[in-house]
Amino acid sequence: MTRPDKMILGALVSPASSHIAGWRMEGALTNVDETFEDVLGVVRAAEDAKFDFAFLADELSMPDAADSILSRDPLAYRFEPLTLLAALAVATKKIGLVVTQSTTYNEPYHIARKLASIDQLSGGRLGWNLVTSYVPEEARNFSRSEHLASVDRYDRAEEFLEVTCGLWDSWDDDAFVVDRKQGLYFDPSKLHRLNHEGKHFSVRGPLNVRRPVQGWPVQVQAGSSEAGRELAGKYAEVTFTAQNTLEAALAFSKDVKARASAYGRSPSSVRIIAGVQPIIGDTMEEAQAKYQELQNSIHPEVGLARLSQLLDYDVTKLPEDAPLPEIPDTENYKSRRALIIEMAKRENLNLGELYRKVVSAYGHRVVVGTPESVTRELAEWFVAGAVDGYIISPGYLPHGLEVFNETVVPALRGLGVLREEYEGTTLREHLGLDRPARGSWTRK
């Protein structure tokens, strides 16, 4: 498998914008006031620009903060993403649809069945962003007092994936003969019971939904810790990551591809896709002014509370001009936390400067500039082989995506790094990934 010569683009369809204060901008989606048509409009705009996929992120709890802080945070509201995705699947035609589902707070049979159904509904356009959940509060919504340790979450995730792929392989692709004359609904020789007995799961199967159009939905993995990278190297077809410098992105890409090779896979079988928040203006001054308006709209209490969440360490009682204290190791958000601590040290940032820098885009790269400079910066990482593409996470919707589509998309096409048209119909075809044969999943 070779590396695609065109950049992959995903659009984050974040309920209330990807900048933490984006919802406060005039005309921004808020997740509360708009209709399904408004959300569909965003996804259709991404489809018109030939994005490979739209991405719906998810968490299974609201942030843990005092009501006075929570009441200023748009992440207090998250529409259930599979429900939204099912509606988007039938209202769009070509764009891939990637959704987050946690392996820590679900059962494999549920996930296999729901995702197989949505892959059918969408005609083979589904991708599963497998996460192990990093927010400790999620535990308390699922009858547990403690979040599982990182190593245990990833151990469960690996077996979870084995079971879901096994369930998707319950049927040969041509098992359902629907022979009305003979009264034969399916060919019994083409049905396969799973009979899985493992450390975490005991699942007999078979799945009561036919094999997904894509064989298995595209497997996306979004953890960047040691265990996350291992899982990506072993199985992921796409890995999402947050990277802030070209050097770090190159090192990440090299590392994940080396892990894939070590497991006997082609290094280019894992597509590396980084989150990025573009803030675009006609001039550099206009772009900076837009960014400053967003940054100045971050309420300090929300900023410090979100920073505490990302660090898994409470800094809300500290003054903004204090330096970042020594932070103990955590089980919850290893990779993003490490990235933020490293950034604070490298740039010598106090807490106020740090939260403004990282919470705006949840630690993802922010690119502020003119269409030309943003295009140049995005193309640079792609051409250097640090990333295969991006999840575009505009400051706020729909405005940020409209500007990106009108200005940067044609400029990237002008450079020859972005596709002009969809060439296939499934997400696998968009990404240049093979359709897996039934029974080909093996534990590595």
Ligand SMILES: Cc1cc2nc3c(=O)[nH]c(=O)nc-3n(C[C@H](O)[C@H](O)[C@H](O)COP(=O)(O)O)c2cc1C
């Ligand atoms: C682009 C991107 C999107 C992500 N989306 C989600 C998400 O929707 N829900 C979630 O719980 N974690 C999400 N994550 C976080 C990771 O999946 C993972 O849980 C987190 O990085 C902690 O694991 P780690 O320590 O292995 O990195 C995302 C990460 C990236 C880079």
